[in-house]
Amino acid sequence: MDEQLLQTIVIGLSNGLIYALVALGYTLVYGIIELINFAHGDVFMLGSMLALTLLVYFGVTTGTDPLTAISLIVLVLAITMAVTATLNVSIERVAYRPLRHAPRLAPLISAIGMSFVLQNVGLLWKGPANIGFPDVIPNTNILTTVLGFDTNVAITYKHLFAAVVTIPLLIVLTWFVAKTKQGKAMRATAQDPDTAGLMGIDVNRTIAITFIIAGALAGAAGLVQVLYNNTTVWNLGFRFGLNAFTSAVLGGIGNLQGAVLGGIVLGLINAFSDRYLSTQWTNAIVFGVLIAILVFRPTGLLGQQLADRA
Amino acid sequence: MKLSKVGALAAAAVFVFTACTSPGATTAPSDGGTGSRPDACEGKTGTSSSEIHVYSALPRQGSNKAQTDALVESIRDALEGQKVGDFTIKYTDLDDSSAAAGGDWDGAQAQANATTAANDPDAMIFIGHFNSGAAKLTIPILNAACLVMISPANTYPGLTKEVAGVTEPGEPASYYPEGFRNYTRVIATDDAQGGAGAAWAKELGATKAYVLDDTQVYGKGLARAWALAAADLGIEVVSAGGTSEGFDAKATDYAALAQKIKDSGADFIYIGSITGQNTGKLWKDLRAAMPDISIMSGDGVFEAAWYEGAGDAGNGTYLTFGGVGPNEQTSDAGKKWVADYRAAHNGEDPPVYGIYGAAAAQVALDALNRAEVKNDRYSVLQAVFATKDFASYLGTMSIDENGDNTLSEATGYRVVDSWPPAFEKVLVAPE
Numbered sequence: 001m002d003e004q005l006l007q008t009i010v011i012g013l014s015n016g017l018i019y020a021l022v023a024l025g026y027t028l029v030y031g032i033i034e035l036i037n038f039a040h041g042d043v044f045m046l047g048s049m050l051a052l053t054l055l056v057y058f059g060v061t062t063g064t065d066p067l068t069a070i071s072l073i074v075l076v077l078a079i080t081m082a083v084t085a086t087l088n089v090s091i092e093r094v095a096y097r098p099l100r101h102a103p104r105l106a107p108l109i110s111a112i113g114m115s116f117v118l119q120n121v122g123l124l125w126k127g128p129a130n131i132g133f134p135d136v137i138p139n140t141n142i143l144t145t146v147l148g149f150d151t152n153v154a155i156t157y158k159h160l161f162a163a164v165v166t167i168p169l170l171i172v173l174t175w176f177v178a179k180t181k182q183g184k185a186m187r188a189t190a191q192d193p194d195t196a197g198l199m200g201i202d203v204n205r206t207i208a209i210t211f212i213i214a215g216a217l218a219g220a221a222g223l224v225q226v227l228y229n230n231t232t233v234w235n236l237g238f239r240f241g242l243n244a245f246t247s248a249v250l251g252g253i254g255n256l257q258g259a260v261l262g263g264i265v266l267g268l269i270n271a272f273s274d275r276y277l278s279t280q281w282t283n284a285i286v287f288g289v290l291i292a293i294l295v296f297r298p299t300g301l302l303g304q305q306l307a308d309r310a
Numbered sequence: 311m312k313l314s315k316v317g318a319l320a321a322a323a324v325f326v327f328t329a330c331t332s333p334g335a336t337t338a339p340s341d342g343g344t345g346s347r348p349d350a351c352e353g354k355t356g357t358s359s360s361e362i363h364v365y366s367a368l369p370r371q372g373s374n375k376a377q378t379d380a381l382v383e384s385i386r387d388a389l390e391g392q393k394v395g396d397f398t399i400k401y402t403d404l405d406d407s408s409a410a411a412g413g414d415w416d417g418a419q420a421q422a423n424a425t426t427a428a429n430d431p432d433a434m435i436f437i438g439h440f441n442s443g444a445a446k447l448t449i450p451i452l453n454a455a456c457l458v459m460i461s462p463a464n465t466y467p468g469l470t471k472e473v474a475g476v477t478e479p480g481e482p483a484s485y486y487p488e489g490f491r492n493y494t495r496v497i498a499t500d501d502a503q504g505g506a507g508a509a510w511a512k513e514l515g516a517t518k519a520y521v522l523d524d525t526q527v528y529g530k531g532l533a534r535a536w537a538l539a540a541a542d543l544g545i546e547v548v549s550a551g552g553t554s555e556g557f558d559a560k561a562t563d564y565a566a567l568a569q570k571i572k573d574s575g576a577d578f579i580y581i582g583s584i585t586g587q588n589t590g591k592l593w594k595d596l597r598a599a600m601p602d603i604s605i606m607s608g609d610g611v612f613e614a615a616w617y618e619g620a621g622d623a624g625n626g627t628y629l630t631f632g633g634v635g636p637n638e639q640t641s642d643a644g645k646k647w648v649a650d651y652r653a654a655h656n657g658e659d660p661p662v663y664g665i666y667g668a669a670a671a672q673v674a675l676d677a678l679n680r681a682e683v684k685n686d687r688y689s690v691l692q693a694v695f696a697t698k699d700f701a702s703y704l705g706t707m708s709i710d711e712n713g714d715n716t717l718s719e720a721t722g723y724r725v726v727d728s729w730p731p732a733f734e735k736v737l738v739a740p741e
Binding site for chain 2 (some may be wrong): 182233
């Protein structure tokens with residue numbers, strides 16, 4: 001196959017996996033309480049700022065010896081995930097739970113409000129400009145330097161990193177929802193919260209756990225953003241969140257595999273439009289495709305699964 | 311946030327539209343006769359018997375803050391509390407940026423600034439803006455209010471003159487609905503900077519260039535001017551349409567764009583942009599795909615905030631400045647200004663635009679001193695346009711009937727593993 005085409009696919013796939021990581025958070029929460037948690041993108045943004053701050057604090061930079069760097073990154077990952085999980089569950093407690101039985105628009109508005117609050121926290125914390133972070137994960141081409149292929153196609157450590165983080169997370173998450181007792185409680189709550197309550201499931205606790213998982217995912221995605229895209233900014237949650245949310249809808253909101261598939265499709269469309277058309281057309285094309293898919297498949301590529309599959 | 315953007319766009323569209331449809335040629339008010347006083351200037355006389363107000367409108371947050379801190383400081387030092395005739399100057403520092411615009415200039419904010427100044431009867435001079443896009447929106451407002459504007463930093467040619475292939479149809483007449491000029495600047499325009507940059511790229515061995523811009527007034531104008539000059543010099547421009555190609559500043563990454571540039575076989579990239587347009591990510595992705603390619607950019611990213619965003623990816627970048635940097639000033643007054651700045655800031659070099667702010671304030675003060683009626687807007691406006699052979703920090707300078715100045719030097723720098731970049735040479739635009 002044409003090398004240029006292959007390279008575009010590699011770029012699209014790895015970007016898509018990053019979108020998917022954020023999309024999983026949207027889809028999990030929607031699956032269980034049918035709320036589009038607009039604040040999710042901003043929790044991700046704060047996670048990226050926290051991860052960046054911690055990485056700088058621990059002195060992780062381009063020259064750091066790999067073993068030290070990896071252990072510090074794992075430590076930063078743990079701290080970031082813990083903080084964003086706490087943040088997300090607090091948001092649920094303060095802004096969504098009191099509105100659980102209010103008309104549907106009320107929690108939607110409080111989610112948008114929460115999103116603005118978090119954006120402003122990011123703005124106050126780091127200021128309005130983009131903040132850069134050095135390439136700790138190198139842009140070295142694995143195909144030529146490690147595997148010894150003679151090719152112009154580059155698969156770098158960064159591309160590998162996107163796959164290594166997202167794919168296992170998806171597998172664990174799917175297993176968790178499908179096989180564990182807690183997962184069963186989540187599915188039951190998603191299907192019918194009142195009946196689930198009558199069957200002895202603590203609905204509030206189950207929803208809180210969903211927010212904890214989604215928050216932890218946002219934190220992990222935040223760290224990945226810093227290491228993969230090497231930059232963050234206060235309105236990243238809006239920019240990136242829009243792509244991630246679109247991925248979730250594209251794949252079928254509420255559906256875990258759908259979110260990943262949607263992310264990959266979106267990443268590929270983005271990459272192909274940037275490569276073969278112009279970056280200025282990309283958003284128009286992405287949303288054009290979204291409209292086309294929703295017209296023919298209103299529930300997205302894989303359908304709304306979490307609610308109807310128990 | 312979205313709505314305010316739409317509002318700003320609509321307002322901008324209305325302004326441009328009304329400006330476009332207004333009849334009348336634009337002439338400089340150089341004749342000085344009282345008989346030619348434009349209608350818009352009738353009754354524009356101060357009400358205070360002791361104060362004259364000078365406003366500046368600059369992006370006071372975000373990535374331009376370091377530059378505008380130096381600008382405001384130099385303007386304040388030069389003007390605040392100065393006596394001209396029976397009046398004392400009172401200076402007000404306005405902010406034309408907003409957090410919603412990522413700390414960059416915001417059209418609605420700039421227009422609000424201009425309206426504030428226009429509505430203050432004692433306002434006699436408006437210093438600004440930093441960004442050509444902002445000036446484009448406020449020149450007509452100030453034109454209707456007969457208030458003169460002096461910009462320390464706008465380099466887009468279309469604000470004052472027509473340049474084929476660079477400016478838009480109808481420019482610059484569309485900015486002056488009242489038919490007279492009220493906008494001046496103390497910096498050279500981008501047709502000079504773009505041309506000089508292209509000539510330098512040719513010397514550096516560029517044969518095939520990919521030209522990008524941030525789609526804003528400044529970035530697009532500069533990149534087009536560069537592409538035009540480059541093509542004249544025999545450099546093949548391979549970006550879309552043989553001219554500058556816009557990049558989406560809101561994109562989350564530019565890996566595929568970088569791949570496209572790599573596949574085009576370009577050996578040189580030129581970028582017309584301001585720092586706040588996601589430049590850090592753009593440079594990182596370009597460098598990741600093409601570690602050895604030469605990249606050149608203009609004065610819109612000539613600041614520490616750009617280098618902080620781009621990091622190592624910024625190394626090796628050639629930067630042009632549409633003027634002369636602080637360390638390359640040749641006049642004694644200019645050298646002294648730089649030395650004084652360093653002494654007051656623990657030996658730190660001033661940002662490149664600092665001295666241009668000081669020069670704008672110098673021109674303002676000189677004009678106020680020469681103005682026949684010091685609290686009459688038209689009188690002050692005429693005095694600014696009459697600036698001739700004035701010994702400024704930037705050297706001897708005159709302002710022509712378009713509002714442009716007689717300075718035309720540009721300078722070239724290269725980033726060598728740290729900020730600030732190293733001075734390379736004085737650039738000359740090809741004839």
